[in-house]
Structure formats: structure tokens, C-alpha cells
Amino acid sequence: xxxxxxxxxxxxxxxxxxxxxxxxxxxxxxxxxxxxxxxxxxxxxxxxxxxxxxxxxxxxxxxxxxxxxxxxxxxxxxxxxxxxxxxxxxxxxxxxxxxxxxxxxxxxxxxxxxxxxxxxxxxxxxxxxxxxxxxxxxxxxxxxxxxxxxxxxxxxxxxxxxxxxxxxxxxxxxxxxxxxxxxxxxxxxxxxxxxxxxxxxxxxxxxxxxxxxxxxxxxxxxxxxxxxxxxxxxxxxxxxxxxxxxxxxxxxxxxxxxxxxxxxxxxxxxxxxxxxxxxxxxxxxxxxxxxxxxxxxxxxxxxxxxxxxxxxxxxxxxxxxxxxxxxxxxxxxxxxxxxxxxxxxxxxxxx
Amino acid sequence: xxxxxxxxxxxxxxxxxxxxxxxxxxxxxxxxxxxxxxxxxxxxxxxxxxxxxxxxxxxxxxxxxxxxxxxxxxxxxxxxxxxxxxxxxxxxxxxxxxxxxxxxxxxxxxxxxxxxxxxxxxxxxxxxxxxxxxxxxxxxxxxxxxxxxxxxxxxxxxxxxxxxxxxxxxxxxxxxxxxxxxxxxxxxxxxxxxxxxxxxxxxxxxxxxxxxxxxxxxxxxxxxxxxxxxxxxxxxxxxxxxxxxxxxxxxxxxxxxxxxxxxxxxxxxxxxxxxxxxxxxxxxxxxxxxxxxxxxxxxxxxxxxxxxxxxxxxxxxxxxxxxxxxxxxxxxxxxxxxxxxxxxxx
Numbered sequence: 001x002x003x004x005x006x007x008x009x010x011x012x013x014x015x016x017x018x019x020x021x022x023x024x025x026x027x028x029x030x031x032x033x034x035x036x037x038x039x040x041x042x043x044x045x046x047x048x049x050x051x052x053x054x055x056x057x058x059x060x061x062x063x064x065x066x067x068x069x070x071x072x073x074x075x076x077x078x079x080x081x082x083x084x085x086x087x088x089x090x091x092x093x094x095x096x097x098x099x100x101x102x103x104x105x106x107x108x109x110x111x112x113x114x115x116x117x118x119x120x121x122x123x124x125x126x127x128x129x130x131x132x133x134x135x136x137x138x139x140x141x142x143x144x145x146x147x148x149x150x151x152x153x154x155x156x157x158x159x160x161x162x163x164x165x166x167x168x169x170x171x172x173x174x175x176x177x178x179x180x181x182x183x184x185x186x187x188x189x190x191x192x193x194x195x196x197x198x199x200x201x202x203x204x205x206x207x208x209x210x211x212x213x214x215x216x217x218x219x220x221x222x223x224x225x226x227x228x229x230x231x232x233x234x235x236x237x238x239x240x241x242x243x244x245x246x247x248x249x250x251x252x253x254x255x256x257x258x259x260x261x262x263x264x265x266x267x268x269x270x271x272x273x274x275x276x277x278x279x280x281x282x283x284x285x286x287x288x289x290x291x292x293x294x295x296x297x298x299x300x301x302x303x304x305x306x307x308x309x310x311x312x313x314x315x316x317x318x319x320x321x322x323x324x325x326x327x328x329x330x331x332x333x334x335x336x337x338x339x340x341x342x343x344x345x346x347x348x349x350x351x
Numbered sequence: 352x353x354x355x356x357x358x359x360x361x362x363x364x365x366x367x368x369x370x371x372x373x374x375x376x377x378x379x380x381x382x383x384x385x386x387x388x389x390x391x392x393x394x395x396x397x398x399x400x401x402x403x404x405x406x407x408x409x410x411x412x413x414x415x416x417x418x419x420x421x422x423x424x425x426x427x428x429x430x431x432x433x434x435x436x437x438x439x440x441x442x443x444x445x446x447x448x449x450x451x452x453x454x455x456x457x458x459x460x461x462x463x464x465x466x467x468x469x470x471x472x473x474x475x476x477x478x479x480x481x482x483x484x485x486x487x488x489x490x491x492x493x494x495x496x497x498x499x500x501x502x503x504x505x506x507x508x509x510x511x512x513x514x515x516x517x518x519x520x521x522x523x524x525x526x527x528x529x530x531x532x533x534x535x536x537x538x539x540x541x542x543x544x545x546x547x548x549x550x551x552x553x554x555x556x557x558x559x560x561x562x563x564x565x566x567x568x569x570x571x572x573x574x575x576x577x578x579x580x581x582x583x584x585x586x587x588x589x590x591x592x593x594x595x596x597x598x599x600x601x602x603x604x605x606x607x608x609x610x611x612x613x614x615x616x617x618x619x620x621x622x623x624x625x626x627x628x629x630x631x632x633x634x635x636x637x638x639x640x641x642x643x644x645x646x647x648x649x650x651x652x653x654x655x656x657x658x659x660x661x662x663x664x665x666x667x668x669x670x671x672x673x674x675x676x677x678x679x680x681x682x683x684x685x686x687x688x689x690x691x692x693x694x695x696x697x
Contacts, residue, residue: 113686113690116690116691117689117690119474120477120689122475122478123420123477123478123481123689124686124689124690126478126481127625127682127685127686127689128686130625130678130682131678131679131682131683131686133678133682134675134676134678134679134682134683135679137674137675137678138672138675138679141675142668142672142675317496317497319496319513321496321513322493322496322497325489325490325492325493325496326493328489328492329486329489329490329492329493331489332482332485332486332489333486333489333490335482335485336479336482336483336485336486339472339475339478339479339482340468340471340472340475340479342472342475343471343472343473343474343475343476343479344471344472
């Protein structure tokens, strides 16, 4: 009984979300098959991004709002691949390599910044994301087509400088990974390749923490001073953790966008941080502790609610907008709640 | 001359860059066809508009909490005040002052709750504040759709339910402060009432920090242990700082709205926080110390920069580069302040 109670308390957030999701599904009367196919699709396209958050959490740096930088890197790489007319799988691979290179550079810079703001990593990484967004807009609104060569006129604004609001990937790398191997179970389509890549990443992360580097990351996360005394180069390890997270986010964004098939040039990356972090927290992670299972369960629960919230809002209040604002509210509120718990327990730990 | 060098040494590099940039923009403006007097009147208007919101950062920074990233919480209080006043059909100065009064009452209540929460999450106030702000704005977006406001000027024409995205204040209390004792010198227009309100608000905060309570807040921010040993109730000091900041935020948005002529609901409150934080930092504040001078200097510099950059730069480059510039400048400034603070604390 005691044990049961403890499990209930320590998993309060996922359980609450499960209850909320189930009631929303019941209220909205969503056809189950539609729901299942949506969830399967979202699992294959969003989980990779959520997993990219894990390493910095283990390194004690909290939720890395800076994965937005990785998403930008991935997107930037995709623009060029589209422009160079590299299609399908080779296109995705080139985008991933190019994206990783940009992400490594950005991750290194982000790591340097975050090392100067120890104890304030989360707010700093968030502001860093906003700042990078400004630089991103500067590059893709004013530099591309003028300083940076870009040949595909149809994606440029009428003056020939700056990218249009949407860049569609049809005829280039749209669904390149998805369509390689599709398993149909009834009307539910399962995209096997993105799922395999995600599972591969799960194993990679699992084995990373068995290596020397993984142990060092864990040690830094537990106590920086003790790790420093033990001869671990704390700053270097932290930078490596951020670089890995940023590179994974770049690849994750490419997986995500090849599924979506259109890039909203100036919006696609903005919500990545928010929704990935919210999903991870819904899965029961905290700012100090997160596992692969938190990521998977989180995507499952968060996206169920995401799918059904608008129609549930419509049924309950007669306005689909209510549901849309409600899911946004939940995303923010779950983060606010997790952060408050983080502050709360940090304070308790001190006294 | 030495004094000048001393001053330069104390000024942060980003602040210096911004001032140099500002001066070069003015020089550039002189060579283009842009009318400088009308630019200056626009700047004056925007300084008064945003100044009070920037002022809201002072109490929390001085109490050691850091910039009030939960500014939207106060803004929501102010918006409700203004909406109630509109629903009652109050116009002109009366409508304005009733809104302000309601905002103060509401923000005191919300501020106490918010302060209570922040006290429990010491060390994470900036992050918790940011996300509490986001959550409340999203929550209130639902409320704007569902609350029983019925004034036809406020709700959607179709369906008669749910507040519009922007409400016109023209027939209510729009421009009341701007038009108070307004005068013109050639093409330069001075919104006297607006500026007087800003100066008045600064003065009130300045005087508050000379009182016993204000000094207690100051001491709490500078050295908590010393404050406790001198008999200051630091928890109470921080709570009062948060409440004060929330109230100023609420009043600030009403001042902003009357000058803009529109009340912006839904997502709009989210876009107020970071420019306000950046303004005070540009004025020379850090996340641990701030003065009224920082508020005034920062608001003048940042708002003038934004006002004159648009017409001047649009002659040089294509499109609206100012929005991008605003993002880079404001977030760059906050980033600089966040990465610099530890050295200062030691």
C-alpha cells in the first residue's frame, strides 16, 4: 500500500495527464482508429527531438531550451539541400551531415555561453534561443540571395532576397524517410525508418552512459565541485553535452520536417523547444532526472491531448479556439509546474 | 576628461555599442530625407508609453529576485481593470483612473500570490516567472473567450461572444494622457501628460525606496544575511517588491494602451517582457542592481533606437529590418547580463 502510494505521488504528472487525455478523448468522441494513426505518426516524428533533451539534464544543466539552435541548424541545412536539388535519401543524409556540422559549431558556442551562466542555464539557454532566432531571421530574411547564394527563385521573396514564409519539400525530400518502408495495419500506416532511427538513438544514449564519457557527464551532473576534484574537466564535459544535444536536435528537426513536408521558414523551429520540453515533462521527467521512457510516454500522452484538445474544446464550449488555447496553456503550465517543483526541492535540499 | 574616461570604464560594452549605433543613426538621418522633429516626437511618445513597464523591473531587481520576467502577470491585472472600465462604459479621464485603480487592487491580490510562489522557488525566480507569465497569458486567452463581457465594442460582431483581439480605445480613454497639456514646437509634438505620468511614477518609486520598507528591500537584495541580522523580514521585503512590481506592470499596460489607442489581448502581453527587461539593462542595470536613472536612460536609448531605425534603415536596406534588430538587441542585452553576473556577485 505504501509502495503503491509512493508510485502514485512520484508519477503524479503522467497520471494526471492520462486522466485528462482519456476524458478529452471521451468528450471529443474521436474515432479510435484516427487517434491511433495520428499518435503512431507523431511518435515516429517527435520522439527523436524529445530525446535530444536527455543528455544536458543528466549533465545537471536542466532543460536545454537551446535545442532551438539545433532545430535552426537542421532547417538551414534543409534549405541548402533543397536548393542544391539533392533528392530523397541522399538529400536527407546530406542535410543531416551539414546540419550536424552547423549544430556542432552552434552547440560549442552555446556551451561556452552556458558555462558563463552556471546555475542559470535554463533561462540563459532560453534567451539564447530567442537571440539565435534574431540572427536566423537576419540571415534568412536579408542575407540569403544577396550575400549567401541561393538559386531556387521560387522560394525567394519577389525581390530575390530572403526566403518566403513557407518552403515546401514536395519533389525533393518530403517524406523521404517515411516512404522507404511503410507497414499498413488496417488503416494505420506505420513509418518504420524514422521509428528505427529513434530506437537506434535510444540504444545509443543507453550505451553512452555506460562509457567513460557518459559516467563523466553523470558525475558532473551530480556535483560539479566533486567532479572537478576527481579530475574531470567540468567545463569541457558540459560543452560536449550541449554539443551532443544540439546535434541531435538538428537531426530530430530534419526527421520532423521530412514528415511535415513543408518548412515554415520563420516558425517551424520556434515551438520545438516548448513542445519537446513539455512532452518530456508530461512523461514524468523533472529538471534533474529524465529517462528514455519519460520521453516516449511523454510524447504519447502529450500528443494524444494535442490531437483531441481542439475538438474537445469545441464540444464543451462550442469554440475550437478554447481547445487550442487550452493545449497551449497545458504546455506552458506543465513546464511552469516542473520548474516550480525544481525550485521547491532545490530549496528543501539546501536546508 | 578623466571624469569622462571613468564614466566610459563603468559603462558596459553593449550599452556603449548601442549608444554609438544610436548616434550614427542620427547622423545618417541628417543625410536622408527623414524629418528629425517628427522622429523625435515619435520617440517621446514611445518613451512615455513603455517607460512605466520598464520601471516595473526596479523593485524585483533591487530585492535580489532579478528582472521580473513574470511581467505578463501584472499586465493581465491591468488589462482586466481596463476591460471592466470599458464594460461599464466609462470614458475619458474617469475611465482611465478607474482602470488604474482597479488594476492596482487586482494586481495587489495577484502579486501576493505570485510573490508567495516565487518565495518557494528561490534561485529559479526568472525561469518560473517566465513560464508563470506564459501560462497565465494562455489561460486568460481562454477566459477572454468565455468571460461574460457584453459591450458590443468589445466582443466579436458575429456570435456576440468572446473578446476581440484588439479593442479600440478611441471612444473610451484613448490618448487621454497624451492629449493632456499637449503642445507643439514646429513639427515637434510633446505629449506632456504622458511624460508627466512617467516622471511621476518614477518619483513615487524613488521616494518609496527612501522609506523604511524601500531600504529594507534594498538591503535584502544586497546582502540577505546582513539584512536578517539587522532585523529585516526579508521574506516580507521580497513579497512587497513583487507586489509593487506587479502593480507597476498593471498600471504600465494601461498607460501603454491609452497611448497606443488599442487594448491588445490574447498573445500580446507576452511580447512586453523582454523589451522591458532589455531596456533597463541597456540603461546600465544588471540583474542585481538597478536605479531609476537606469530606467530613464535605458528607455530613452532603446525606444529612440527603435523609432529612428525604421525610417532611416529602410532607406538603406529593403524591408523591415527593425523587427530583427529588436530581437537581436534586446535578447543579446539580456544574454550579456545573464552571463556577466557571477563575477559581480563575488
